[in-house]
Amino acid sequence: MKVVTAGRVTIAAVDGHCAGGDFITALACDVRVAADTATFAAPLTAAVRLARMLGEARAKDIVLTGRTFDAHEALRLGVVTRVVPAARLADEAAALVKGA
Amino acid sequence: MGQNEHTRWRQADGVGYIVIENPPMNVLSPINRQGMLAALTEFRAAKARAVIITGAGDRAFCGGADLKEEDKLTGDDSVQQFLERGQELNWTIRDYEAPIIGAINGWTMGGGLVLALWCDVRIGSTRAKMGAVGVKVGLMASNIQLTRFLNEARARDMLLTGRTVEAEEALRLGLLSKVVAPDALMDEATAWAQAIAARPPADIARAKRAINGARDSGWVEAP
Numbered sequence: 557m558k559v560v561t562a563g564r565v566t567i568a569a570v571d572g573h574c575a576g577g578d579f580i581t582a583l584a585c586d587v588r589v590a591a592d593t594a595t596f597a598a599p600l601t602a603a604v605r606l607a608r609m610l611g612e613a614r615a616k617d618i619v620l621t622g623r624t625f626d627a628h629e630a631l632r633l634g635v636v637t638r639v640v641p642a643a644r645l646a647d648e649a650a651a652l653v654k655g656a
Numbered sequence: 657m658g659q660n661e662h663t664r665w666r667q668a669d670g671v672g673y674i675v676i677e678n679p680p681m682n683v684l685s686p687i688n689r690q691g692m693l694a695a696l697t698e699f700r701a702a703k704a705r706a707v708i709i710t711g712a713g714d715r716a717f718c719g720g721a722d723l724k725e726e727d728k729l730t731g732d733d734s735v736q737q738f739l740e741r742g743q744e745l746n747w748t749i750r751d752y753e754a755p756i757i758g759a760i761n762g763w764t765m766g767g768g769l770v771l772a773l774w775c776d777v778r779i780g781s782t783r784a785k786m787g788a789v790g791v792k793v794g795l796m797a798s799n800i801q802l803t804r805f806l807n808e809a810r811a812r813d814m815l816l817t818g819r820t821v822e823a824e825e826a827l828r829l830g831l832l833s834k835v836v837a838p839d840a841l842m843d844e845a846t847a848w849a850q851a852i853a854a855r856p857p858a859d860i861a862r863a864k865r866a867i868n869g870a871r872d873s874g875w876v877e878a879p
Contacts, residue, residue: 600855600859600862603867604867604870606867607867607870608870611805611830612867612870613778613805613830613831613833614833615867616755616776616777616864616867617777617833620755620777620852620855620860621848622851623848
């Protein structure tokens with residue numbers, strides 16, 4: 557995972573498996589974008605942040621089970637706001653930052 | 657393990673199972689509430705790590721709360737007691753240390769929707785049908801829960817029309833976390849319960865409490 561910044565705006569560009577500390581870092585960023593091959597698993601410590609971001613039902617779903625979900629489900633749940641082919645991830649993050 | 661006239665319950669592999677059995681529509685009766693509270697107490701003593709609630713048969717999860725009770729209400733005291741009895745189960749579910757999974761096998765209306773929404777997670781079969789039908793009889797039951805779970809536009813839609821939301825739409829709205837074929841529902845719910853059961857119970861209990869309080873706590877109070 558890479559965190560791209562422009563001034564104070566931070567973008568998490570997620571590739572591979574995003575769990576534990578990486579997941580927390582991603583949540584701390586302003587925007588999250590993912591490669592279509594990325595996977596996610598929410599650690600328990602993300603509980604409050606996720607509840608506020610996604611609402612109680614979605615937060616309990618992923619936090620209490622700790623289950624792994626893919627990029628497309630992450631998009632549907634609202635964990636990320638954009639999913640792109642892996643090869644385009646860096647360009648996508650750069651383009652977002654350029655607009656910031 | 658146990659049962660009463662409208663409820664049965666058992667445990668297996670650290671997971672508690674509660675079945676609402678009050679045909680034809682598994683309406684939630686005072687006997688159900690007593691049964692469910694007894695089951696939850698038993699499960700806690702046995703240190704169950706997750707609980708699954710479902711409805712008997714393939715038609716209804718819980719078709720509503722027993723409105724016949726309301727006919728017997730006379731003065732302020734009995735109304736107060738009626739409301740408190742209804743709420744006791746809901747608050748027990750919310751404050752319960754172990755996560756509670758609603759396995760939504762069919763009609764889930766009115767008071768039944770309230771019960772389903774108090775569960776921590778909901779998994780549905782393709783037969784799941786959810787509706788905030790109170791408005792059709794001049795009642796409103798799930799208004800606070802739906803406005804917390806859904807954005808305001810969608811909550812108003814469901815509460816003011818009382819319309820039925822079927823499984824695929826419920827999934828899209830976030831009222832269900834997953835939809836499976838009817839004969840796969842209990843296995844799926846069990847798999848989710850086992851995923852929870854595999855994690856340290858104290859951490860799970862803390863995460864559940866944290867999420868329960870997340871909207872109302874300030875940043876300073878968040879654990």
